[in-house]
Amino acid sequence: MTGGALAFCLIMVTGLVALIMANGLGFFWPGDIYRFTLKDGREIAGQLVEREQIPGSDTNVPGGLFRIKVKQANRDLYGTDFVWIDESAITKKDKPADAILIHRREWGDFIGVIVEVTDAGKSVAKGPQEGLKFLKSLLPQADATLAAIYAIEKGDIGQINYRQDALRLEIKKLEIKGEGARFKKAGIEAQIAELGKQYAIQSARIDELKKKQTANVKLTAAGGVEKELPLQTVVRVISPNTEGVIGKTLIYMERLWEFLSGDPREANTEGGVFPAIFGTVMLVLIMSVIVTPFGVVAAFYLREYAKQGTLVSIVRIAVNNLAGVPSIVFGVFGVGFFIYFVGGGLDRMFFPERLPAPTFGTGGILWASLTLALLTLPVVIVSTEEGLAQIPKGLREASLALGATKFETTWRVALPAALPSIMTGLILAMARAAGEVAPLMITGVVKLAPALPLDGYWPFVHLERKFMHLGFHIYDVGFQSPNVDAARPMVYTTTLLLLLIVVFLTLGAIMTRNRLRKKFAGSAV
């Protein structure tokens, strides 16, 4: 009986991990495209998603009671990505060799058959085979053009906008100060005008590049609808029915890479999660930098310097209990104290020219990190204290007896000995921080951040910026997205990624701790 309970728990854990693995890893595998011909004459082409018993149907009749969910894509033509088909309604099912899957930048995937490829209105390739070949050869060039446009928009124009904004703020600042404003203002305005000219030049360059985007591809979707796609909206062309396992693996790797390094598309439901990964990592790093010294100092104080008495044990209980305080409460504290009190104060002191738009007086990565640091502080304190408690008394006494001062003993003996447990605490803290979402939701995480908190503009690190986070990504895409069905596989993958990070960190902590235990078990004095 008791074993059964344990077994149940274990099944749940492994089942959960397996579920996430299976769903998350399968996402990038290009499934075959089937064509279903229905009794009423309709044709539906798409990838098979799932098969289930029709709800409310009689289980005792064999066959014909299942239905399948097909990803038919072409949201712009059919309205929905997915369609349920009763198996009993299918008369024919085959895998057409010329059916291809196109990942688009907008409107999700497209499934269809190539009719022709045109360039500047002239037909350059006709028919599915030739068209596909031509399409694939054209794509790199189209991508290059797009990348060039993107580089101008983000790089040059971004730079111009940034400097214009900075100059405008400069004017406001001068106005607030009121000193010799008019004279300086004229100079700055001239600079702004100059930037405006540069802007015009750059946008002309973009227009020039855009003229190159002349290629189109015409396809027919299932049901005979024709659709012409400009080449620049095409991300990738896959013909899953003709690719072998190796080809599919390559596509798989390519998509996995896109997921890890790319920017999100389509309200986060497609493309990559790089900004979220970046945000998570940066958040955890800032938090670690803050929490480690403070946590360690507090632990050393409690264990080595403070007089051991009732007060210290009360403090210790309080610290312990703090670990059990809900994370959302820390978030609320972060909002009340960091954002509105400290951040609002900073804004009034240093950025009056930007008000009423807040700079630090709103959620940002710094405040989120500080909140998380506070949240994970007990973890580090408790772990460090444990490490300190485990140092054999003899070691410390020997050091003191040799004439070392208390600081020297602490620094040279206690700290190195406690280092593994500090590490354990830190890793646990990082694992907790990486997986925590609730306090972030109110202290600065956003669905889609316009810019990373780290970039090429001075001062390079923008701690006041809002950021994206893997955990919030899961919540947002899984629950707030308008097209949950299409987004779900992506969420599984994100979940898997988050899970890997957290489990990896936790296992790291466990291993460090085990090694530590062995070490002390051996060296007990």
Next chain:
Amino acid sequence: MSQISEAPGNHGSLENDNAGGEGSGPLLPPPSVINLTEKSLAIRLRRDALARHTVTFGGMAVICSILAILFVIVAEVYPLFKKPTSRHLLAFNLPKDAGKPLATAVDEYRETAVIFTTSGALMADLKKGTIIKRASIPGIGGTSVVSASSSGKDSFILGLANGRAVTVRAQFNVSYPQDGQRKVEPEIDAGEPVVVDESGAPLNLTHSVEGERGLVIVAATGPDELTLLTVKKSKSLVDDGKTQTVATRLSIPIEGVISELELDSRGEEALAGTSKGEVVRLNIGDDGSLQIAEMIKAVSSQNARITVLGNLLGDRTLIVGDSNGGVSSWQIVKDKSNQLRLAKIHDFTPHSRAVTAFSPSLRNKGFVTADESGEVFVRYGTSGETLLRADSAQGPVVTLTMAPKSDGIVCVDEKGSLHHIEVVNPHPEITIATLFKKMWYEGYEKPEYVWQSTGGTDDFEPKLSLVPLIFGTLKGTLYAMLFAIPLSLLAALYTSQFMHPSVRSFVKPAVEVMAALPSVVLGFIAGLWLAPIMEKATPGFFLLPIVAPAMILAAAFAWKTLAPLRLRSRIMSGMEIVILVPTLIAAGILSFWMGGLLEWSFLGGDYRQWVREAMGLTYDQRNSLVVGLAMGFAVIPIIFTITEDSLANIPPHLRAGSLALGATPWQTAIRVILPAASPGIFSAIMIGFGRAVGETMIVLMATGNTPVMDWSVFNGFRALSANIAVELPEAPEQGTLYRVLFLAALLLFMMTFFVNTLAEIVRLRLRKRYSSL
């Protein structure tokens, strides 16, 4: 020692001697042992002192910052419960020859006021206490004004001595002529006088609103006679500007005389108060007709005359004041026979004398009333509480206005002196009662606990009862604990007492990984994967706790009797789990299959329909069952780890003694180990409880987040934590909602802190007990 004390700058050295000992005696070495110069020793000691101070300071700072969490939250909550205060800013006499004051209007900065009197209007500066200018009402000729009543923000209707009425508007033009200097210039603006009483008798009682139906005027044109006038400008393009006037007269069968009138802001309902304490509710038809809807006695004492009738913001609450000083609030509620009737909601603290004036807040459901003795009360409609008593005037208050921002009151008493009172009351809607007691909200049929913080319209009544949220938190916690406690306790018992150590080294990290699973992952799986599956196979889930133990027992029995000895000996004792895992998987499959069967044979094929029909419950896809499972999943490792610790730490001689006396391992576990570890188990459950109470993401993602009060497993709920996460980003800083959410956080903090402290104390005591065994 002497050498040390001679070293410069070593004030800390002696202290160091004491502090550094930590029970191991004086530790400073004789200088001869260490070959060091005095100087370097001094540096070392200084460094030591510096380090000590740094660490002490740092440690203290960290501990203080932890305490600061509590203080910051409390500081944000405190203003909610701060008693409102008032300050009498100014009093000055209006000119004697300006006539009797009838009505007042104030600008939103409380810098100027317009006072309508029997002979015109006065513009007063509220800062300096002077009259800026005097004006007469345009277009009324030589007749004097006899009555005035407010018909919305800054607009009034004046009843004239010749049976006519005129609408007037006070306008406050705000300009900023110089940098930062605000200038408010009051002005009045009047409409065309309208003939209300053809006989030309003075209009002593009149009321009006201007809305979609045009200008609607109601006036008392006799002791029991009402006249309704609708003046509508036609909108057609051909005859633009033509007005169409419809007049209706109606005698109402009342005993006394009409003493007070009120109209709702849409012009669809008129209310008349009588000298016998009755309120008559009349419907106004689209065609301008009047019809009595109901008549009720609205005062408790016999001889009270109704002196004040007024609607609060949004026109859903009626305030009735009488000549005995009684003030009550009324709403139209469906009664038992499904009829709409006025029902008394609250009786407010009465005035000592007759109520003479009333003014609603333009921001919330607050209002002010004043009486014959000059007392002014600030009250709040939702809670029925009187928040503040502001003594002001010396004699009977004639007219009273609450400032547009509800932060001040301007009133004029009978002697003609004007009083300007500042009211500091940023959170009138919050009292202990509105947070924790049932409240009769506007539009509800009875008092209820409701959480609804924002609404679509400006006149929305915030319903900020924390009870549904606390209820939701406890409900989720309860279901999670129901699931988690048995599983985790049994699992811990097995792990610590029966399991083979080699398997244990496997299981513990697995459980720790389980503890580390981010709650957002659990919430996602629960909301998007488990909930739809659960929806299909709920009966199977209910069967599982019956089928699984049965299967396990059967498997154990089969194992004992059927398995060949060779196989049994190969699988060591303590490795039973190897067999149990497949057994359980089989049990799972079986119970879902049986669940389907059960649904077919007994529940009519669709259990959801059955639940609805047989039990009267609705089924939400994201329900408490799902949350219970997911949150239980999050809590299991916590309870498991702590229980396992306390079981494993039981002194081994207890177990050995029991076994030596011939008890079986099972008997030992149940009779000896469990009782000895019970405080530890208690603290484990407490800590698990604390975690479940504060869990946010799972609750947010796996329930529908509807704040309903219902124990049903098939419904969702809204928990305190999820509510904070959802609403805090949208709550304006320092606003009422913002502070109430901080209060919710404080509640969570206290709940978990209390529970954890209790657990910690129990655990410490347990440790002591072990050491004494």
